[in-house]
Amino acid sequence: MPRTQVAIVGAGPAGLLLAHLLRLRGIDSVVLERQSREHVERRIRAGVLEQGSVDLLASVGLADRLLAQRLVHTGVELLFDGTGHRIPLTELAGRELTIYGQHELVKDLVAARLATGEPLLFDAPVVAVEDHTGSPVVRYVHEGREVELRCDFVAGCDGYHGVSRASVPAGALTAIDHAYPYAWLGVLANVAPSSAELVYAAHERGFALHSMRSPTVTRLYLQVAPDEDLASWPDSRVWTELGTRLARGSGFALRTGEIVDKAVTALRGFVVEPMRHGRLFLAGDAAHIVPATGAKGLNLAVVDVAVLASALSRYYADGDESGLDSYSATCLSRVWRAQHFSWWMTSMLHRPPDEDPFARRLRLSQLRYLTSSHAAATSFAENYVGLPFPEGVP
Known part of the structure; x- marks a missing residue:
């Protein structure tokens, strides 16, 4: 049977970036993707990258095209009562934003993976992830036959509807879901x-x-x-x-x-706790969904895999499991901050279907305060441009 150190389910930004980070640390991986390469590279998704995400991509040699083609933003505009109000993000928080389509980033990551010659299999749907707490086995179908891939760890980067989280026994994880109207x-x-x-x-x-x-x-x-x-x-x-x-x-x-x-x-908010079961680690949309209002989804996925890569590196270097044990708590701290910020922005900017005059005036009052108070604008900017990476994570 084929074997690898880390089986990565899903060839989106999270899975592909994790594979690259592991390779730089000398850790083998196989990336499995149920869709075709064409489909993956054409999916329209988010396009706002925090400076921390860009800095990480640049530091590992994945940002050449991004840096050449990106749009750099130093502020955003809030429009209400027919008047626009600019929030100078970089002036207030010291960091900038990058606009670069997620599908373009995926193209860069796919090209980087293929250039290494290491396994990246498209049209290879995973049908089961088994034995999370022992010696994991990932069963997938490729070119008409079923293959069993044995590994030390599984990284579930296959999104909300993927098989990774669904393979966890009932009751082992707590799913917290919120549907917005x-x-x-x-x-x-x-x-x-x-x-x-x-x-x-x-x-x-x-x-x-x-x-x-x-x-x-x-x-x-x-x-x-x-x-x-x-x-x-x-x-x-x-x-x-x-x-x-x-x-x-x-x-x-x-x-x-x-x-x-x-x-x-x-729009929905979703978090699964913990983001791990045995030797299966969930990352990105497989573990959490946030409303797109705060532009956090892709950036949370980047931090997830950066934390996981660092933890796996320490494990393979000297058997240190502390990073693996703290993976979920480290990521969830950031996830819940992003959930709150996204909820706050969504609630402030959207009109509920049953909004009464009192509630509408409260929303407008919040917008007026945000755009007139230096302290409020600074808090908004710090959250919008993204918090620093967790300590010890490059």
Whole structure:
């Protein structure tokens, strides 16, 4: 039977970055992905990277294209009452943000893995992860046959719907779930951004977000109901609603263009505790989901695998299991901070379906305080640009 030190389930950013970090430490791994390479490299996901994430990618040789093509942001705009208010993130918190499409990052990570010649298998769905507390076995199907892969550890980086977390015996983990009464209608458009920085709009008709992926591609979102019918949103209606929610007194004109992708995604908060069962370690969306409002999902995944790689390095170097034992607590501390910040931003910017005048005025009061208080803006900036990595994690 084939064998490796670490079996990595999932070839998204978390799994691919973990494989690279382990290789730099002399630790063997096999990466298994159920989808095709084309599918993985074209999935439209988040595009906001904290400076800590960029610094890590650069330090391990994965950021050449990112640094050449990224958009650097030093602030964001909060729009309400028809007026935009800029929060100078870098001035307040000393760190910047990078805009770089997650699918572009995945392309970089795939290319880096393939260049090493080490195993990265696409179209290889995992059907079972077994014996978490003994000598783990990962069973997967590839090229028409089932293969059993034995390993020392399994890293479940296969997302919320993946097999890794589902393979844990019932009752061994605690799942904490929160469904928000909102969804986002997200569109990707071949048009130059209408703003130099992200715009978060709190409008009486609901939330809107103007983001971007490149100088020629814009990413935009509208708050809709969780059960919204995508068919009821032709392109003309999308642009009209975006124009209404992003409007202000002067100085802004929404550019419109060809919409190449459109989808409705419900907002949710989800955390599983602990993020480990025996020799199975969960990372990224397999362990936690946050609303995209705070731009934390991809960045949390980066920290998860950085913590895990450091812990595995110490284990293989001298048998030290302390990092593995503290993995879950270390990651969850950051996860819950991100959950709270994302909940706070989501609650402040979205209009609940049953909002009364009292609740609306409370939300506006919070926005006015945030944009007029240096202390409040600094707290917002510190959370938005991302907290420092845990101690001892590069």
